[in-house]
Amino acid sequence: MKTSGSPGRWLIILPPLLFLLLFFLIPFAFAFKISFAESAARVPPFTDVVTWTPDHHLRLAATLANYRYLLTDEVYGVAYLFSLRTAFFSTLICLVLGYPMAYAIARAPRATQSVLLLVIMLPFWTSFLLRVYALEGIIRDNGLLNTVLLHLGLIEQPLRIMRTNLAVYLGIIYSYLPFMVLPLFATLEKLDATLLEAAADLGSTPWRAFLDITLPLSMPGVIAGSMLVFIPAVGEFVIPSLLGGPNNLMIGRVLWDEFFGNHDWPVAAAVAIAFLLLLVGPIAIYQYYSVRQLEA
Amino acid sequence: MERRGSPFLFSVLCFGIAILYIPILVLIGYSFNASPLVNVWGGFSTAWYGQLWHNRQLLEAALLSLEVAVSASTGAVLLGTLAAVALVRFAKFPGRLLLTGMVNAPLVMPEIITGITQLLLFVSMLQLISWPHRGFTTIVISHVTFCTAYVTITVQARLASADRSLEEAAMDLGAGPARAFLEITLPIIAPAIVSSWLLCFTLSLDDLVISSFVSGPGASTLPMVIYSKVKLGVSPDINALASLIVCGVGVIILTAGWLMRRAERRRTLEMQLAEQ
Numbered sequence: 001m002k003t004s005g006s007p008g009r010w011l012i013i014l015p016p017l018l019f020l021l022l023f024f025l026i027p028f029a030f031a032f033k034i035s036f037a038e039s040a041a042r043v044p045p046f047t048d049v050v051t052w053t054p055d056h057h058l059r060l061a062a063t064l065a066n067y068r069y070l071l072t073d074e075v076y077g078v079a080y081l082f083s084l085r086t087a088f089f090s091t092l093i094c095l096v097l098g099y100p101m102a103y104a105i106a107r108a109p110r111a112t113q114s115v116l117l118l119v120i121m122l123p124f125w126t127s128f129l130l131r132v133y134a135l136e137g138i139i140r141d142n143g144l145l146n147t148v149l150l151h152l153g154l155i156e157q158p159l160r161i162m163r164t165n166l167a168v169y170l171g172i173i174y175s176y177l178p179f180m181v182l183p184l185f186a187t188l189e190k191l192d193a194t195l196l197e198a199a200a201d202l203g204s205t206p207w208r209a210f211l212d213i214t215l216p217l218s219m220p221g222v223i224a225g226s227m228l229v230f231i232p233a234v235g236e237f238v239i240p241s242l243l244g245g246p247n248n249l250m251i252g253r254v255l256w257d258e259f260f261g262n263h264d265w266p267v268a269a270a271v272a273i274a275f276l277l278l279l280v281g282p283i284a285i286y287q288y289y290s291v292r293q294l295e296a
Numbered sequence: 297m298e299r300r301g302s303p304f305l306f307s308v309l310c311f312g313i314a315i316l317y318i319p320i321l322v323l324i325g326y327s328f329n330a331s332p333l334v335n336v337w338g339g340f341s342t343a344w345y346g347q348l349w350h351n352r353q354l355l356e357a358a359l360l361s362l363e364v365a366v367s368a369s370t371g372a373v374l375l376g377t378l379a380a381v382a383l384v385r386f387a388k389f390p391g392r393l394l395l396t397g398m399v400n401a402p403l404v405m406p407e408i409i410t411g412i413t414q415l416l417l418f419v420s421m422l423q424l425i426s427w428p429h430r431g432f433t434t435i436v437i438s439h440v441t442f443c444t445a446y447v448t449i450t451v452q453a454r455l456a457s458a459d460r461s462l463e464e465a466a467m468d469l470g471a472g473p474a475r476a477f478l479e480i481t482l483p484i485i486a487p488a489i490v491s492s493w494l495l496c497f498t499l500s501l502d503d504l505v506i507s508s509f510v511s512g513p514g515a516s517t518l519p520m521v522i523y524s525k526v527k528l529g530v531s532p533d534i535n536a537l538a539s540l541i542v543c544g545v546g547v548i549i550l551t552a553g554w555l556m557r558r559a560e561r562r563r564t565l566e567m568q569l570a571e572q
Contacts (some may be wrong), residue, residue: 008473009386016444017391022400023441026414030420038426044419101312104305105458116309116338121314123497126504126545129519130538133526134319137326144322174315181312227404235406237505242526250303252408253503257507260413279406287400 026274027065035270036062046051046266066270073255076271080278081277083251085143090172094229095222097173102184102221103214106191117185124178132242135174139167157259163245171239176232180225187221188214222291227286230280251275320542327535344536354537361501361518368439369496373489375440376447381477383448384455388531402445412508414438418510428514438510439503443496450495450552454488455481487556494552498545500559 037046051059070076105116123131136146137162146158161167191214199209237252244250251271258269312570327345331338348354383392402410418434421427428434458481466476505518511517523535 009382012378013382013386013395016375016448017395017398019375020395020444023414024398024402024410025416025435027410030416031413034416034420044423050428083422088303097308097312100305100308103311107305116425118550119313120316122546122549123320125498125549126320126542127498127519127538129502129504130323130542131319131524133522133534133538134323137322137334138319140334144318145407174319177312177316195477214442229470231404233410234363234408237408250470252406255408255412265416268412269416272409273405279480283404287359287397290400291396 002228023162023196024226028273031269031272034266035273036064036067037214037266037269038063038065038234038265044265045263048081066267067274069267070270070274075249076274079249079251079254080275083234083236084278086168086250087236090169090176090233090272091180091226093169094177095226098177098184098225099222101177102188104180105185117182120178120181121274128175131175132171135167135171136162136243150212162243165244165248165267166242167245168248168250169245170231171243172229172236175239176229179228183224183228184221185282187218191217220292223285223289227282227289231273231282231286234279237277240296302560315524321535324539324543325534327532327539329532329535342505345534345540347533348537348540351533353516353520357516357518357521358517360432364435364439364507364517365500366435368500369493371436371440372443372447372496373493376444377451377485377489378490379444379448380451380455384452389426399445399448402442406440406477406511407503407505410442411438413442414506430510431515434510434512435507435515435517438506439496439500440541442497442503442506446499447489447492450492451485454485458484486537487560490556494549498549500520501541501545 033049034046037049039045040047046223047061049060049062049083053059068243071087075201099110101120105113105120108116130251136143140146141158141160141162143162148154149155150158161170195213195217196209199213200206204212234254237256238251240253241249255268255271258271328340328342329337330341330343369461371521373387379395382389383396383399386392413438414434417432418428418430418437422429428437430521463476466480467473471479503517504523507517508520511520522534522537525531
């Protein structure tokens with residue numbers, strides 16, 4: 001395949017490029033436009049921002065009211081901060097739990113390694129929605145966890161976990177753990193064991209060697225895994241909706257209610273755009289590290 | 297790294313795997329409970345599975361979801377493979393950075409944002425060019441968009457590690473670039489294509505948030521129906537349905553993985569024999 005100058009290569013490049021441009025990138029432009037519209041009782045339920053007047057002039061009817069509303073109604077600010085906090089601590093726990101798991105897999109013999117990877121991957125392939133639902137069977141008041149703890153006599157009263165923030169944390173950790181383990185494994189597997197041997201020969205304790213060598217070298221995996229958990233977790237809807245209490249206002253849930261409950265599309269568009277602006281930083285970091293890892 | 301793992305690492309690994317699997321196993325256990333009450337064991341029964349066959353709403357939703365999943369994963373595999381070839385084989389072209397970004401971003405973009413922006417695109421398009429009407433078409437387009445990313449990442453990794461000298465040898469022997477690619481490289485990346493098709497299939501079958509936004513009246517996918525039932529509380533027939541889906545997907549994935557490993561082994565063996 002000639003790699004330069006051949007016009008035939010555009011037959012390969014253009015279909016995915018145009019498709020993603022039209023259906024992934026351009027939608028953001030439309031959402032941006034509609035975030036300046038007003039809610040209206042018609043189909044679709046918002047006013048036109050840009051119109052052609054009969055005498056062929058372009059008329060712009062944009063309002064900043066939706067953004068002003070986001071700033072004044074404190075539900076949105078609280079929901080953003082709450083989502084960031086929930087996602088941050090869930091990511092941290094996933095990291096603390098996932099790192100030793102990935103490390104154990106990376107150290108296992110080759111044959112065991114592929115079996116273990118499959119075991120970690122399999123839940124990722126099966127339904128996300130159904131796994132969140134399955135978790136309810138464990139943590140509800142008369143679920144497995146409470147039944148076992150009551151039988152063992154460790155608790156007198158069933159623990160109230162369902163419909164609390166703790167349930168949301170458990171849901172995120174349970175659902176996103178494989179996303180943390182897999183990128184961590186990818187970097188830990190490539191780690192040169194001779195470096196650790198050299199450190200041991202030079203008198204370094206295993207813990208010291210881990211802090212000085214393993215941890216810094218696995219940073220790309222730590223960052224990629226953390227972003228793969230953190231970013232979707234901030235916008236999570238299914239988990240807070242099914243497991244969280246009525247007061248658990250994560251931004252995904254607020255957005256959903258704004259859209260399906262209040263039918264206010266322009267405000268929903270403004271929430272989405274503001275949300276996206278907050279995520280640009282983390283997404284850029286993720287892109288940078290994942291591209292570097294692919295090219296390494 | 298072939299050093300003996302420490303007991304600490306091993307126990308964390310077991311703990312993590314237990315967390316991943318126990319809820320699913322418990323769910324499957326509940327699905328055979330004769331009692332409709334979740335906290336009472338009323339004996340072993342397969343009655344809930346039988347009831348599924350008489351639930352028209354569920355059957356129609358399942359059919360729609362399967363149609364969407366097959367169309368979306370096929371479309372995504374075509375586009376994603378082209379994108380992977382473009383990114384691996386063409387070092388420089390205008391729009392390369394843009395394509396890289398658009399391939400990686402959907403992997404982390406919260407579904408709720410993708411869903412809302414795509415819906416706004418579809419309603420604006422409908423106003424401008426009277427297409428597409430919300431329903432099957434818009435769900436498939438949305439699923440292709442996020443699935444393409446997974447295909448590109450998987451195929452890209454495989455393609456980057458593929459040996460190009462074979463393809464070059466074929467071209468030296470007079471094959472055109474397209475033929476050399478189709479006959480030499482395509483079989484090499486085929487396992488990645490097959491596994492990404494399966495991954496797209498399961499992701500599409502599972503999607504709730506994006507489908508809820510872009511679908512129209514009368515087009516409810518299986519996750520949409522399941523979500524609205526689950527929202528009302530635990531229901532025993534959903535336990536049965538969930539067990540069926542989880543086990544079905546699990547068996548398909550394991551079989552596919554086993555078949556691909558076998559094909560891979562045979563291939564390496566043939567290569568080794570050919571080199572001798």
